[in-house]
Amino acid sequence: MTARWEAPNARARGLGTHLLSDEAMSALSTAPDLAAMVALLEAAGIVIPEEGRLTPLAIELGIRRAAANELQRLARWFGDRSAAPGLIFADEDRRSLRAMIRGAAAGASAEARLVGLIPTPSLPERVLAELARQPRVTDVAALLVAWDHPLGSALLSAASATATEPDVLRLELEVDRWFTGRARAAASHGGRTLRRYVEQSIDLDNARTALLLAASDTELPADDFFLSGGRHLSRAAFRDAAKAGSALAASQQLAGPLAAHGVGGLLLQHAGDIARLDEALLRARMSALRLEARLDPLGAAPVLAYVLRLRAQVVALRRCLWGIELGIPPARRAAALEETA
Amino acid sequence: MALADLLHTLEREAAGRADARLADARAEAERLTAANAAELATRREQALAAREQALRAEAERSIVTATRDAERTRLLAQHELLARVHDRARRNLVQRAGTAEGQAAIGVLVARALTYLGEAAATARVTPQPTGSRVEAGDASVDVDATLEGVLERLWPGLAMDVVRRAELLR
Structure with missing residues (x-):
């Protein structure tokens, strides 16, 4: 059965209005302390549990619960048989x-x-x-x-x-x-956009693994780690990258095949820092899906774009929380948020 | 006869006037008595009200003093509790900084600190401390206290409120 996206897309657009605005994120990034952060989050509808209210654990839990609720509200709009x-x-x-x-x-x-x-x-x-x-x-x-x-x-x-x-x-x-x-x-069963999304996910997972293998001294055969089902990164190219000897050398080999996904430059830029690469890839995929959603509003792109935006929001809020916890000056926190926006 | 009648008339009129004056005098005496009683009652009420007000003010002062004393005792106890918890937490952090869990937590703190240094992270100086590290950007634009003790100090206001809340729930 082919998935129908009209209802979940409409719901995703509605839920998209619940995501924090740029102004709210900016205010959160410069919040002077956890009490101010909690006040801003609650004003935006993210409820922080009473237990340990002004601690990072409680704030983290509130953010996680809010995201889980939003995803479950979205899921209810798919038919029972949708995958x-x-x-x-x-x-x-x-x-x-x-x-x-x-x-x-x-x-x-x-x-x-x-x-x-x-x-x-x-x-x-x-x-x-x-x-x-x-x-x-x-x-x-x-x-x-x-x-x-x-x-x-x-x-x-x-x-x-x-x-x-x-x-x-x-x-x-x-x-x-x-x-x-x-x-x-x-x-x-999900249509062209979902198929491409999954193929891209597999290519990016393979690229990530190749970078880790290239930087490690594992004796395990690289082929064992290859995931089938990608679109542009072949098993042979994966194997070569995994044996490149360093993450930077691997990224240079991977950038070509993955240029078709528009992420070749990001691989080169963040080859040595997987966490940063993950964040950069998330932003790149989010932007591509938002464009796709405008070109094909009846396909899977609006839902997928919303899900990635929600994940990016959780990442950004976590970053704000760490900044306060570490005593990073507000201006630096705001600059870090801008860099990742 | 005429004289006798005249005398009789005069006596009767004199007796009448005497009765009238006596009645007036009695009425005046009763009025004065009543006025005095009212005055006395008013004065008594005023005196009682003044006394009551003085007693009430004294009682209120006593209540305020007792409440303030109780609050001072409570705050002192709270302050001592928080100082003990803070001291215990700090000592626990120092003790556990060397364990696998402590080292993992310190690693996470340093990694988080580096995410704020941007390009300057590549040349950052990481100086080990007993419960973590100080992370300074290569261009000296930011200096982060990524130690467990530093985190405890920054989070203490929120943690202290939670400690107090839990202590009150246990009472």
Whole structure:
């Protein structure tokens, strides 16, 4: 069944008006303290829990809950048989599971693992909180099995495969494979824009992995990490980039094939900083989708653009929160927001 | 006869006048008595009101003083509680800075600090401290205290309110 986008697109446009305006974001970026930030967020309809109200944890939780509510309101406007909400939620689950794996491997605190994650029906707030408390990656995987999450068994097998610490890169690959399978299934019925979006996601995931492999000294064969289903980055080009010897050399090899997605320059610019690259790619994809939404208002672009804008808002709010927490001067915080806008 | 009648008439008139004057005198005496009673009552009421007002003011002063004393005691207790919690939190941070969790948290702080340095991050100077690092941009445009203690100090006003709220819930 081909997805119909009229109703969710209309809802996405409506929900888009709930996103914070440039003026509100500017005020938040220069808020003198957490109390001022909470006041501004609540004036914009983002409710901060009473418990620990003026602490970063409570503010983070309020932001996460608000984003989850908005996504669920959007999802209700798809038909029961549409795979699109599953794709949107699976993308969030993928980010959450990666954070859980990395957090457990690094021994990060539960709070740090939850930063910026958006709960979904398959990984609701309480489950995320419980996952974040697990001391080891195998415990995270075991809990996912108990929760009957479709990725639980695969992750538990991968995490238990070695006697020593599990390989984080390999576990993340399992997460990406699971997401790619769901995304491709959803894309097959979602129309041209959704198909292109998924293909681009796979290409960018492969590029990201190639950069990490090129910068690491792993002995594992690069081919094992390649995800099928992309559009412009072939397995051979991926393999060559992964063996380039450094992230910068890899980015130079990847920039050509990925120029078709309009992100070749970003790869070169941020090759050494994956976090910055992720943010830059998010902004680039958001801009491209907003343009696509104007050209094809009945396709998937308005919904996808809204979802990326919501994610970008969570990232920006998190950045504001860190700035206050670290005592960064307001002018510097505002400048950092401008750079990422 | 005429004389006798005249005398009788005079006596009767004299008795009448005497009665009238006596009645007037009695009426005047009653009026004066009533006026005095009213005056007395007014004065008594005024005296009572003044006394009541003085007592009320004294009572209010006592209540204000007692309330202020109670509030001072409460604030002192609160201040001591917050000082103890702050001291304990600071000592915990110092103790746990060397653990895996502490090191991971410090790593996150430094990484976050670097995101604010933009291009200057490439030449940033990271100076280790007991519970984190100081991160200074290469062009000296910004200096970030990315230590766990620094974060505690900046977040303390909000955390203190939460500590007080929780303490009041436990009472």
